Structures are given as structure tokens and as C-alpha cells.
Amino acid sequence: MRVSILSGTSYSAFKYREYRLFWIAAAFSNIGMWSLVYGRLWLMRTLTGSEVMLGLVATANLAPVLIFSMWGGVFADRFNRLKIVRATRLLFALTTLGTAVLIHSGNVEPWHVLAISSVTGTLLAFDIPSRSAMVATIVPKEHLAGAIALYSIVFGAAAIVGPMLFDPLVSAWGLHGLFYIIGTSYLLTVLTLLMMRTQGHKVTATSQTVLGGLLQGFVYLRHQKAISAVILLGVMLGMFGTSFDTLLPVFTDEIFTGGTDVFGQLLLGAGIGGLAATTAITLIGRRVRPALYLVIAGVGLGAAQLTFARIEILSLAVIVAGIIGGFKVVLGTMNTTVVQTLVDEEFRGRVMSINQLTWGASALGGLLMGYLAQRFDAPTAMIIGGTIVVLATVLVGQRLLRYFGMGSASANLASGQKPGAAA
Numbered sequence: 185m186r187v188s189i190l191s192g193t194s195y196s197a198f199k200y201r202e203y204r205l206f207w208i209a210a211a212f213s214n215i216g217m218w219s220l221v222y223g224r225l226w227l228m229r230t231l232t233g234s235e236v237m238l239g240l241v242a243t244a245n246l247a248p249v250l251i252f253s254m255w256g257g258v259f260a261d262r263f264n265r266l267k268i269v270r271a272t273r274l275l276f277a278l279t280t281l282g283t284a285v286l287i288h289s290g291n292v293e294p295w296h297v298l299a300i301s302s303v304t305g306t307l308l309a310f311d312i313p314s315r316s317a318m319v320a321t322i323v324p325k326e327h328l329a330g331a332i333a334l335y336s337i338v339f340g341a342a343a344i345v346g347p348m349l350f351d352p353l354v355s356a357w358g359l360h361g362l363f364y365i366i367g368t369s370y371l372l373t374v375l376t377l378l379m380m381r382t383q384g385h386k387v388t389a390t391s392q393t394v395l396g397g398l399l400q401g402f403v404y405l406r407h408q409k410a411i412s413a414v415i416l417l418g419v420m421l422g423m424f425g426t427s428f429d430t431l432l433p434v435f436t437d438e439i440f441t442g443g444t445d446v447f448g449q450l451l452l453g454a455g456i457g458g459l460a461a462t463t464a465i466t467l468i469g470r471r472v473r474p475a476l477y478l479v480i481a482g483v484g485l486g487a488a489q490l491t492f493a494r495i496e497i498l499s500l501a502v503i504v505a506g507i508i509g510g511f512k513v514v515l516g517t518m519n520t521t522v523v524q525t526l527v528d529e530e531f532r533g534r535v536m537s538i539n540q541l542t543w544g545a546s547a548l549g550g551l552l553m554g555y556l557a558q559r560f561d562a563p564t565a566m567i568i569g570g571t572i573v574v575l576a577t578v579l580v581g582q583r584l585l586r587y588f589g590m591g592s593a594s595a596n597l598a599s600g601q602k603p604g605a606a607a
Contacts, residue, residue, distance in 0.1 A: 197331040202322040202380055209376040210338045212369045213273060220280060220304070221245070221429075222350070222451060223362050224297055226444065227287070229433045230359075231294050235562070239554020242430050244298045246546045248305035249312070256310035257537025258397045261530070265314035265321075270377045272311035277370035279303055284363035313537035320524055320532060332521050337462040351448040401534030411535060413584040414478070414522045418542025420576035421482055421515060424569045426549035428454075428489055428508050434562040440498050449498070450505045457506030458513040465517055474518040474525075475584055481514035482577030489570030493563040 197203050228234075228241045259268060283300050286292040323331040353362050405412060436447040488507045495501045519542060527535045549569070556565035 197323050197334050200323055203319075203331060205376055205380045206318065206322060207335060207338065209273075209373045209380075210335060212376065213276075213373040214338045215366075215369050220363075220366050222447075223359060223366070224283075224301060225430075225433055226354075226447065227292070227359055228294060228297050229437070231292070231297070235431070235434055235558040236551075236554045237294060238433060239430055239551040239557075240298060241301055242426065242546065242550025242554075243548070244301035245305040245308075246550065247548075248302060249309045249540055250545065250548070252306060252309035253313060253537040253540040254398060254401070254534070255537075256540075257313040257401060257534035259310060260313040260317050260533025260537065261397060261401075264382055265318050265533070266377065266380055266382050268314040269311055269318070270374060272307045272314075273370055273373045273377065275307050276304060276311075277367050277374065279307075280363055280370060281367035284360045284367060287358070287363060288360035309537075309540075312540050313533045316520065316524070316536040316539075317532040320529065328521075328524060332524060333462065333465045333517055337459065337466060350451065351444045354444050397534065401531055401538065404528075404531045405535060405538060408526065408535075410584075411523055411526050411539075413580065414475075414519055415539050415541060417478070417482065417577065417580040417584060418515075418519050418539065419545045420580060421485070421573055422542040422545035423549040423552075424572040424576065425485055425489070425512075425515075426546045426553055426569070428492065428505075428566065429546075430550040430553045431557055431562045431566055434557055435492075435501075438562065439496060440501065442498075446498065449502055453502035453505035454509030454512075457509035460506075461510035461513045462517070465514065474521045477514055478518035478522065479577055479581035479585060481511045481518065482581060483574055485511040485515060486570045486573030486575075486577065489566050489573065493566035493570065 198207070224241055224245075225238055228237050231237075279300055283292075283296075286296055319331055319335060320328055350362070353365065357364075405415075432450060433447065436442050436450065440446050440450075485508060488504055488511060492501060492504045492508065495504060519539070523535060523539050524532075553565050553569055556568060
């Protein structure tokens with residue numbers, strides 16, 4: 185009975201050894217990545233107290249993704265993807281441990297934080313396309329949507345483990361102790377990836393040059409209108425849906441007048457919401473309707489941000505943070521599921537790299553939200569961001585749903601069949 189239940193959910197992907205190792209590596213890695221992002225934001229807040237500098241941290245981390253990710257996609261389609269990810273994760277470990285040394289020695293300055301964020305952002309530009317493209321090569325096509333959803337549960341779990349450990353670790357060991365632990369988690373990621381087989385993680389490139397491969401990717405994407413619609417919506421949401429992440433330290437400090445304990449509570453709320461949403465997706469399994477869920481989550485995220493901007497009671501803010509975390513997970517999972525299902529293997533790395541514009545756009549959004557918060561205030565900036573998120577989802581989402589339909593097309597997508605409108 186237990187086997188039949190699991191076979192209808194996303195958890196059947198665990199049958200495959202390579203996926204199990206990939207998932208374990210992601211667990212170590214995402215705990216580190218989560219802590220790295222928010223640890224740097226809190227570090228910059230303590231160093232400067234400037235909202236604009238918070239936006240610059242986000243920009244420094246994500247701008248290289250926006251600039252270089254397409255080249256990272258070309259590399260993912262020309263070289264062994266697993267070897268690329270091993271190299272980037274090792275470099276993540278070294279830069280994170282270097283940050284810990286700077287903090288521990290008392291020599292860390294704001295420009296250090298921005299420079300290190302830029303380095304890790306550049307590494308992400310080459311890491312994400314290869315890592316994203318690997319999923320489709322280690323599980324059969326019929327398990328792809330489930331494997332992506334199950335992979336997303338790592339993000340939700342990391343977002344819970346991180347807040348639970350953030351305040352105790354910083355209080356006991358300082359920020360430098362947190363960064364030492366993050367660096368160690370990346371080293372464990374590398375060790376796990378070394379256990380995976382390198383066979384099957386390289387495709388045969390049809391272009392003889394890197395530039396030619398990049399141009400091929402754009403030509404391919406131009407004819408894939410469904411994928412283009414998903415990426416367009418993701419860019420809009422990445423641009424204007426970053427206000428919660430970027431401005432959370434400001435809300436913690438100015439609205440709720442707290443420190444790392446309050447910051448951790450809000451992040452914990454968001455993490456619980458994200459994990460709950462991910463768990464629901466994995467249990468739905470093949471019955472998921474990615475295109476429809478993507479649009480619903482976009483509208484929900486914008487509405488939740490509008491609500492959060494008006495709350496001054498911490499307990500309510502934690503609840504709304506959970507709702508925001510849930511919608512963000514659904515957005516990320518559905519976006520990746522739609523694109524991964526529709527793209528052809530030869531172009532998977534390049535299309536996934538272009539899809540990372542949805543994350544790279546957060547760099548511009550983070551800077552914009554930081555500027556608006558300093559020019560007006562944090563609640564006003566979040567209201568502006570939430571409003572645009574709702575409007576963008578409604579406008580672009582209508583086009584997206586026309587491609588997939590509200591019924592059978594979405595169901596077909598979940599099972600690995602391409603809707604006719606994608607051609």
C-alpha cells in the first residue's frame with residue numbers, strides 16, 4: 185500500500201541513485217545559500233544602517249546572474265554539467281570561508297561585502313544553468329515535474345533550518361561563526377557531488393563557437409512562445425517581487441524595533457510557509473497544473489506583500505510572511521516545471537540560463553526597492569512592488585493561460601506532454 189501511495193507523488197524520484205545524491209548535495213548547498221544571502225544582508229545593515237546599501241548587496245549578488253547567466257547556459261550545453269557544478273560549489277566554499285576570516289579579524293568593510301557578493305553572483309551565473317539542466321538527465325521524463333517539486337522542498341526546509349539557527353548561532357558565535365558553518369556546508373556539497381557519476385551530463389553541441397551557441401539559444405527561444413511567456417512573467421515578478429527580501433531588515437529594525445531575534449522569527453515564518461507549500465506540491469504529484477498555479481501564486485504574492493506593508497503587529501507579520509514564503513515557492517517551482525518540461529535537451533542549459541533572468545531581474549528590483557524605501561519609507565516601497573506584481577501577473581498571465589488553457593493542457597504539462605500551443 186505504501187508503494188502505491190508514493191508512486192502517485194513526487195517521492196518516487198528517490199528511486200534513482202543519482203537523484204538521491206543530487207538532492208542531498210542540494211540540501212547542504214541550500215542551507216548554505218540561504219544563510220549566505222541573509223547573513224550578508226544583516227552584516228551590511230550592521231555596518232552601514234543604509235537601505236540603499238541593502239539594495240546594493242542584492243544587486244551585487246544578482247547583477248552578475250543577469251549579465252553572465254546566458255554564457256553560463258552556453259557552457260552548460262558544451263561542457264560536463266556536473267564538473268561545472270563541482271567547481272562552482274568549491275569556489276563558494278572558499279569565498280564564504282574568506283568572508284568569515286574577514287569578519288573574525290574585524291577588518292570587514294562594506295566594499296568587501298559588495299565585492300564578495302559580486303564574486304558569488306558570477307559563480308551563480310555558471311552554476312545555476314548547469315545545476316538546473318542536470319535534473320532532467322537523472323530522472324525519466326515522466327518523473328520530471330515531481331523531481332523538480334521534490335527538489336524545491338530543499339529550499340523550504342533550508343528556509344526553516346536557517347531562521348531557527350540564525351539567532352542562536354550569531355548570538356553564540358557571532359556572524360563569523362555563521363559564515364564558517366556556511367563554508368563547511370559547501371564543502372559537504374562538493375564531497376557529495378564527487379560521489380555522482382559524470383557520465384550523461386554532457387550534450388553534443390551543434391555550434392562550433394560559444395557565440396554561435398548563444399545565438400542559437402535566442403533563435404530557439406523566439407519560436408517557443410509558451411516558454412517566452414513564462415520567462416517574461418518571471419522577469420516582471422523578479423523585478424518587483426523582491427521588496428519582502430530586500431526590505432525585511434528595515435521592517436525588523438524600524439517597524440518592529442527588533443534585532444536578530446525578530447529577523448529570525450519573520451524568516452522562520454516565511455520558511456514554514458514555503459515548506460508547507462512545497463510539501464503540498466509534492467503530494468499533489470502529477471495532478472499539479474503548473475501554468476494555472478503560476479498565475480495564482482503571482483497574484484497571491486503581490487496581495488500578501490500589500491498586506492505585509494500595512495502590518496505593525498509582529499505575530500500577524502509572521503503569519504503573512506509565511507503566506508509570502510508559500511507563494512514564492514509555488515512561483516519558483518511552477519516556473520521551473522513549465523520551462524523544463526517544454527525545452528528540448530540540446531537547448532536546456534541555454535534556456536534555463538535565460539530563465540534565470542527571472543532571478544537576475546531581482547538585482548535591479550532590489551536596488552529599486554532600496555531606493556524607494558530610503559526616498560519614502562519601507563511600507564510605501566513594498567506597496568509599490570506588490571501592486572506591480574499583481575498587475576504584471578494579471579496582464580502576462582492571461583497570455584500564458586491562453587497558451588496552456590485552464591484544463592487539459594495544464595494537466596498534460598504535468599505529465600510531460602507538450603501542449604500544441606508551445607510549438
